[in-house]
Amino acid sequence: MTDIHQPAGPRVSGAAPHAEIDSDAAEAFLSHDAHSASDHESLRHAPGPYFGAYGGRWMPESLIAALDELQETFEAAKKDPEFTAQITELNSTYAGRPSLLTEAKSFAAHAGGVRVFLKREDLNHTGSHKINNVLGQALLAKRMGKTRVIAETGAGQHGVASATAAALLGLECVVYMGAEDTRRQALNVARMQLLGAEVIPVTNGSQTLKDAINDALRDWVANVDSTHYLLGTAAGAHPFPAMVRYFHEVIGEEARAQILEQTGKLPDAVCACVGGGSNAIGIFHGFLDDPSVRLYGFEAGGDGVESGRHAATITLGRPGVLHGARSYLMQDEYGQTMESHSISAGLDYPGVGPEHAYLADIGRASYEPVTDREAMDAFQLLCRTEGIIPAIETAHALAGALKVGQRLAADLAPGEQAGDKVIIVNLSGRGDKDVATAAEYFDLLPDDSAEQEIAQEGEQL
Amino acid sequence: MKTLSSKAAAAVEKARSEGRAALIGYLPAGFPDVPTTIEAALAMAANGVDLIEIGIPYSDPVMDGRVIQDATVQALAAGFTVPQIFDVVRGITSATDVPVLVMTYWNPVMRMGVREFASRLAEAGGAGLITPDLIPDEAAEWMAVSDEFGLDRVYLVAPSTSPARMRSTVEASRGFVYGVSVMGITGARTSVGAAARAVVDDAHAAGAERVCVGLGVSSAAQVAEIAGYADGVIVGTALVAALRDGGVPAVAALCKDLSTGTGKNPS
Numbered sequence: 001m002t003d004i005h006q007p008a009g010p011r012v013s014g015a016a017p018h019a020e021i022d023s024d025a026a027e028a029f030l031s032h033d034a035h036s037a038s039d040h041e042s043l044r045h046a047p048g049p050y051f052g053a054y055g056g057r058w059m060p061e062s063l064i065a066a067l068d069e070l071q072e073t074f075e076a077a078k079k080d081p082e083f084t085a086q087i088t089e090l091n092s093t094y095a096g097r098p099s100l101l102t103e104a105k106s107f108a109a110h111a112g113g114v115r116v117f118l119k120r121e122d123l124n125h126t127g128s129h130k131i132n133n134v135l136g137q138a139l140l141a142k143r144m145g146k147t148r149v150i151a152e153t154g155a156g157q158h159g160v161a162s163a164t165a166a167a168l169l170g171l172e173c174v175v176y177m178g179a180e181d182t183r184r185q186a187l188n189v190a191r192m193q194l195l196g197a198e199v200i201p202v203t204n205g206s207q208t209l210k211d212a213i214n215d216a217l218r219d220w221v222a223n224v225d226s227t228h229y230l231l232g233t234a235a236g237a238h239p240f241p242a243m244v245r246y247f248h249e250v251i252g253e254e255a256r257a258q259i260l261e262q263t264g265k266l267p268d269a270v271c272a273c274v275g276g277g278s279n280a281i282g283i284f285h286g287f288l289d290d291p292s293v294r295l296y297g298f299e300a301g302g303d304g305v306e307s308g309r310h311a312a313t314i315t316l317g318r319p320g321v322l323h324g325a326r327s328y329l330m331q332d333e334y335g336q337t338m339e340s341h342s343i344s345a346g347l348d349y350p351g352v353g354p355e356h357a358y359l360a361d362i363g364r365a366s367y368e369p370v371t372d373r374e375a376m377d378a379f380q381l382l383c384r385t386e387g388i389i390p391a392i393e394t395a396h397a398l399a400g401a402l403k404v405g406q407r408l409a410a411d412l413a414p415g416e417q418a419g420d421k422v423i424i425v426n427l428s429g430r431g432d433k434d435v436a437t438a439a440e441y442f443d444l445l446p447d448d449s450a451e452q453e454i455a456q457e458g459e460q461l
Numbered sequence: 462m463k464t465l466s467s468k469a470a471a472a473v474e475k476a477r478s479e480g481r482a483a484l485i486g487y488l489p490a491g492f493p494d495v496p497t498t499i500e501a502a503l504a505m506a507a508n509g510v511d512l513i514e515i516g517i518p519y520s521d522p523v524m525d526g527r528v529i530q531d532a533t534v535q536a537l538a539a540g541f542t543v544p545q546i547f548d549v550v551r552g553i554t555s556a557t558d559v560p561v562l563v564m565t566y567w568n569p570v571m572r573m574g575v576r577e578f579a580s581r582l583a584e585a586g587g588a589g590l591i592t593p594d595l596i597p598d599e600a601a602e603w604m605a606v607s608d609e610f611g612l613d614r615v616y617l618v619a620p621s622t623s624p625a626r627m628r629s630t631v632e633a634s635r636g637f638v639y640g641v642s643v644m645g646i647t648g649a650r651t652s653v654g655a656a657a658r659a660v661v662d663d664a665h666a667a668g669a670e671r672v673c674v675g676l677g678v679s680s681a682a683q684v685a686e687i688a689g690y691a692d693g694v695i696v697g698t699a700l701v702a703a704l705r706d707g708g709v710p711a712v713a714a715l716c717k718d719l720s721t722g723t724g725k726n727p728s
């Protein structure tokens with residue numbers, strides 16, 4: 001492949017592609033049910049390994065056979081009605097699907113008065129979208145005859161979800177977690193242990209999520225006969241990005257049907273937060289071939305992208321390879337991975353899934369940074385206006401939706417009302433785990449309380 | 462597997478002509494500093510090592526165990542930067558005829574630009590690259606550029622490698638094929654197991670003229686065992702630990718000892 005030199009600067013506006021999409025909007029909407037986006041090649045169900053110049057398998061040869069086995073098993077499972085029925089059954093009787101689509105009327109008043117709908121992945125079992133992927137992959141692990149799953153986790157959401165699926169399906173589960181995080185997230189470690197998982201503190205490298213992935217990969221190389229690596233996001237080597245997306249597509253499928261039912265039309269915009277990109281690609285997928293629907297991914301801007309302390313991979317990263325895929329990557333001038341920073345552990349990753357890199361380059365989706373402060377303001381706003389405590393990851397999507405709504409309202413065509421515009425936000429998770437962080441952030445804890453001490457270390461209760 | 466003007470192939474063939482397997486020694490660049498890397502590499506060359514492998518310290522070395530990780534973390538913390546690899550290579554090749562291969566994860570090469578990296582490596586007198594996380598399937602640019610600059614491209618094959626992949630990887634390699642002895646990462650092991658022999662046999666059967674075995678080799682006895690069926694033996698972790706604990710003299714002593722195992726028919 002050729003070395004593709006992408007401009008390193010922010011690409012958040014995507015002006016030209018949007019102009020083209022806008023001109024097709026009305027027609028695309030009218031013709032949708034018959035043949036969506038007839039003038040465009042479909043972007044849905046992109047099979048990998050490549051998404052434009054991204055994706056692939058930048059992996060040690062030792063693991064290629066396991067990736068091949070996984071790919072074959074996955075392809076066969078998709079065509080097996082027994083497997084798809086199993087997924088549907090688990091989704092409806094265990095995970096709690098379909099998740100609701102809730103209109104957030106009071107919150108929407110702060111978003112320029114457009115209508116805002118929340119796709120309630122927070123109501124799923126274990127509290128986030130992560131359950132969709134772990135159930136699917138754990139079933140595949142069983143189909144491959146594997147008896148053990150390993151996973152990486154940052155804050156512990158994916159670790160808890162993996163431990164849950166492993167408990168349900170009778171698999172041994174080992175979770176790799178940065179040593180710092182195991183201390184700061186002691187309660188999530190206990191949760192995983194209650195579910196029967198073993199948590200291994202990672203003391204290598206920078207001791208963060210990316211190092212937990214490194215150690216999981218090292219484990220996988222050595223134990224690949226018995227072990228499936230249950231990767232937690234739509235990143236990594238083929239088939240992970242396309243496979244993880246497949247298990248999350250249900251978010252977008254449901255949301256599309258629900259919004260049509262509740263408003264009689266497609267939304268103007270869909271907003272999601274982007275860590276590795278799994279919740280975002282899951283909801284985007286339902287709308288990829290609806291050119292009138294603008295797709296927005298919100299990355300963690302940390303202290304601000306100009307501060308250098310952020311996780312805005314697409315906004316500021318450059319193409320590179322990490323953990324098996326070519327994608328945007330936060331790296332220094334020598335190709336060493338940089339450390340990311342975010343108040344939200346789930347977005348604190350210096351890479352991003354390759355399909356997002358592609359969607360960014362072709363202008364189909366736009367990616368923007370949201371700072372810690374903007375996210376926490378939106379977090380508080382949703383709590384107060386709707387009685388829903390979101391995950392701090394999700395709060396980035398909410399903050400982005402406020403901006404998108406205000407822009408839509410400022411940009412109305414003659415005769416249009418703000419209330420004609422519709423935004424869906426993927427409410428990827430609930431904030432129970434973040435109560436201590438938020439309480440500390442908003443200075444709600446009494447000085448010298450045990451909770452404050454824990455919260456200062458970032459404990460997510 | 463192409464032999465044309467391959468420095469690594471010449472080194473392995475020279476050992477073969479002397480009735481033994483080649484001994485290949487690995488050290489990471491910049492551990493504990495650049496001058497010591499060069500000094501230690503020259504000590505390897507003077508004590509029976511036929512081919513030197515220098516690793517580029519990288520932030521995410523997924524194929525490496527703790528000893529090499531710790532050494533490369535230390536090198537990076539001490540300020541090692543990727544372009545210094547060319548100083549290391551030049552420092553070695555200007556003082557010995559023993560060829561130098563660079564072992565690198567792929568992102569640092571991509572970041573510099575594959576062509577620029579290759580041209581600077583060739584200019585420094587380097588033999589080529591060993592690429593633990595680059596498979597031939599993703600290597601179109603490296604294939605072309607390594608041809609252009611006459612550099613070796615050493616890919617890995619593993620116990621899990623399918624027969625079809627074995628053939629295509631052997632075909633894509635130049636210099637030798639790196640046979641991974643066990644399913645795992647770098648680190649000393651007491652035994653390398655039967656899998657190593659099967660990998661070597663399969664690679665030979667797939668047409669490889671030279672197959673060298675690495676991962677877990679730490680003693681002269683292991684070298685002797687592997688020399689019985691492979692064309693070369695690669696030692697890494699044990700040398701890094703020797704350098705860490707006893708400096709350059711310990712590296713020299715270990716190489717001298719390891720090289721006693723390379724004879725094809727140890728009596």
Ligand SMILES: Cc1ncc(COP(=O)(O)O)c(C=O)c1O
Pocket residue numbers: 128129155157158232233234273274275276277278279280345346347391393394428429430
């Ligand atoms: C609630 C929630 N949302 C979003 C994310 C980010 O992951 P992804 O980008 O894969 O959806 C996480 C990750 O931990 C999460 O817990």
